[in-house]
Amino acid sequence: LHCPIVFRGPNGAAAGVAAQHSQDFTVWYAHCPGLKVVAPYSAEDAKGLLKSAVRDDNPGR
Incomplete structure (x- = not known):
């Protein structure tokens, strides 16, 4: 079964949920094999990275 997937979403302060709820899980994700x-x-970087992630056959976020 081949099922590549891309997870995308705000994290940390970008989620807009105030300081007490702005946990950043980036490091946790980075430690997942x-x-x-x-x-x-920038928005331009985000567009390029998202397109690259969708085209990649390996899992990514």
């Missing part, structure tokens, strides 16, 4: 974690700087 096989996952690729990216943090784009």
Whole structure:
């Protein structure tokens, strides 16, 4: 069974849930074997990284 998947979403302060709820799980995701974690700087970077992730056959976030 071949099922590549891309997870995308806000994390940390970008989620807009205030300081007491702005936990950043990026490090936790980065320690999961096989996952690729990216943090784009700009909208242009985000677009390029998302397109690359969708085209990749390996799991990514």
